[in-house]
Amino acid sequence: MTLVQNHLRQLSGNRYWFLILAALFLAACSPKIKPVTQKPEVPKEVAKTEKTAVKFEQASISLLVPFRLNEIKLKTATKADVEKAAMAIDFYQGFKLGIDSAAATGQNFKLKVFDTQDNNTQIAELIDNGGLLGSNLIVGPVFPDGLKYITNYSISRNILVVNPLSAAHPDEFGNPNLISIVNNVDLHAEKIGNYISKSYNPANTVVVLINPKSASDEVMAKPLRTYFAVKGKAFTFQEYASVFSLEPKITKGRNYVIMVSSSDRKFVVPTLDKLMKMKKAGFNATLFGHPDWMKQNYNIDQLQAFNTIISSSYKVDYSRPEVNTFIRKYRALFNFEPGEYSFKGFDVGFYFGKLLSAHGPEYQKYLTKDKYRGLQNSFRFEYAERRGYINTSLMLLRYKNFALNVIE
Numbered sequence: 001m002t003l004v005q006n007h008l009r010q011l012s013g014n015r016y017w018f019l020i021l022a023a024l025f026l027a028a029c030s031p032k033i034k035p036v037t038q039k040p041e042v043p044k045e046v047a048k049t050e051k052t053a054v055k056f057e058q059a060s061i062s063l064l065v066p067f068r069l070n071e072i073k074l075k076t077a078t079k080a081d082v083e084k085a086a087m088a089i090d091f092y093q094g095f096k097l098g099i100d101s102a103a104a105t106g107q108n109f110k111l112k113v114f115d116t117q118d119n120n121t122q123i124a125e126l127i128d129n130g131g132l133l134g135s136n137l138i139v140g141p142v143f144p145d146g147l148k149y150i151t152n153y154s155i156s157r158n159i160l161v162v163n164p165l166s167a168a169h170p171d172e173f174g175n176p177n178l179i180s181i182v183n184n185v186d187l188h189a190e191k192i193g194n195y196i197s198k199s200y201n202p203a204n205t206v207v208v209l210i211n212p213k214s215a216s217d218e219v220m221a222k223p224l225r226t227y228f229a230v231k232g233k234a235f236t237f238q239e240y241a242s243v244f245s246l247e248p249k250i251t252k253g254r255n256y257v258i259m260v261s262s263s264d265r266k267f268v269v270p271t272l273d274k275l276m277k278m279k280k281a282g283f284n285a286t287l288f289g290h291p292d293w294m295k296q297n298y299n300i301d302q303l304q305a306f307n308t309i310i311s312s313s314y315k316v317d318y319s320r321p322e323v324n325t326f327i328r329k330y331r332a333l334f335n336f337e338p339g340e341y342s343f344k345g346f347d348v349g350f351y352f353g354k355l356l357s358a359h360g361p362e363y364q365k366y367l368t369k370d371k372y373r374g375l376q377n378s379f380r381f382e383y384a385e386r387r388g389y390i391n392t393s394l395m396l397l398r399y400k401n402f403a404l405n406v407i408e
Contacts, residue, residue: 056361070115
């Protein structure tokens with residue numbers, strides 16, 4: 001059974017608009033409960049870990065997401081305004097369905113849902129009022145600033161905090177109790193580098209990094225450059241600002257592997273066009289694209305021509321029976337098609353729900369042992385003292401037969 005408490009502030013504006021949104025949030029709450037007004041419990045400064053009860057009757061999870069209900073006004077709201085809350089709504093609904101599925105094992109769950117409004121003042125108020133006390137797990141905030149703000153509370157209370165959506169590097173937070181779901185850029189670079197190292201002969205292969213060198217491009221370029229300076233130093237490594245600069249430096253008879261660090265469409269489109277012209281002139285290469293290409297729309301004929309490979313932390317296989325079961329349940333409950341964040345929410349909710357159900361308050365000991373293949377994401381955690389728990393499960397996808405196919 002899942003007991004849901006929704007701590008969502010009403011909107012300024014028409015009451016009817018609020019009721020529509022409230023119905024959307026509470027549609028999955030089974031059973032519903034009435035809010036209980038209690039005097040705020042101000043947490044005291046503690047250095048020691050709170051003791052947990054021997055008998056684990058109910059797992060308590062706090063979900064912190066930015067619904068931003070305070071920003072939506074019926075008279076002036078635009079589609080863009082409403083869509084700001086869409087990510088949070090999708091994630092919440094998927095997460096709730098995941099917890100409900102885990103509850104089928106017989107474990108009772110208490111799910112407390114808070115609108116952070118993407119504002120650290122809201123998080124501070126939540127902490128000061130004792131809203132998070134008694135939580136076995138905190139999921140969120142979803143953005144880096146909120147995750148940084150809650151770090152001290154997580155450490156002082158020894159409560160695990162799940163970073164469900166941000167790809168920010170764990171080094172930014174310094175929280176040993178952080179659980180990072182999304183793979184950081186270093187893991188993407190290592191995945192690509194390891195694949196190149198085992199698939200190509202260094203003696204006749206030139207690895208080329210195409211890096212326009214903007215700040216965003218350098219995020220991906222830096223770990224790729226580092227990999228081939230250390231682990232992949234047997235390869236001939238070259239770096240150019242564009243394929244136009246590469247063209248006159250090509251050596252005939254060598255295999256070329258090209259890695260593009262940019263996801264800027266204005267740069268990527270002419271890069272693919274130029275590569276196709278070079279191919280028609282006899283140039284052959286394998287292309288490795290930026291992970292964000294998966295969400296972007298490029299000429300698939302061009303991508304297939306270079307056997308393009310991208311790294312990704314997620315992919316939905318619609319041929320799997322469990323995926324279609326989830327889709328049917330989601331449609332029936334919410335009258336919407338599940339999106340990317342609905343799948344993410346389900347995988348996070350189901351995994352941690354099962355972990356709590358199987359191991360109770362001691363679930364932390366099993367994070368690095370219990371692996372998970374989800375509907376969209378898979379989890380395999382490793383622990384580092386200052387970084388916390390890092391999901392290292394990552395896949396490589398190749399464009400072939402007008403689809404992205406898993407090759408590793």
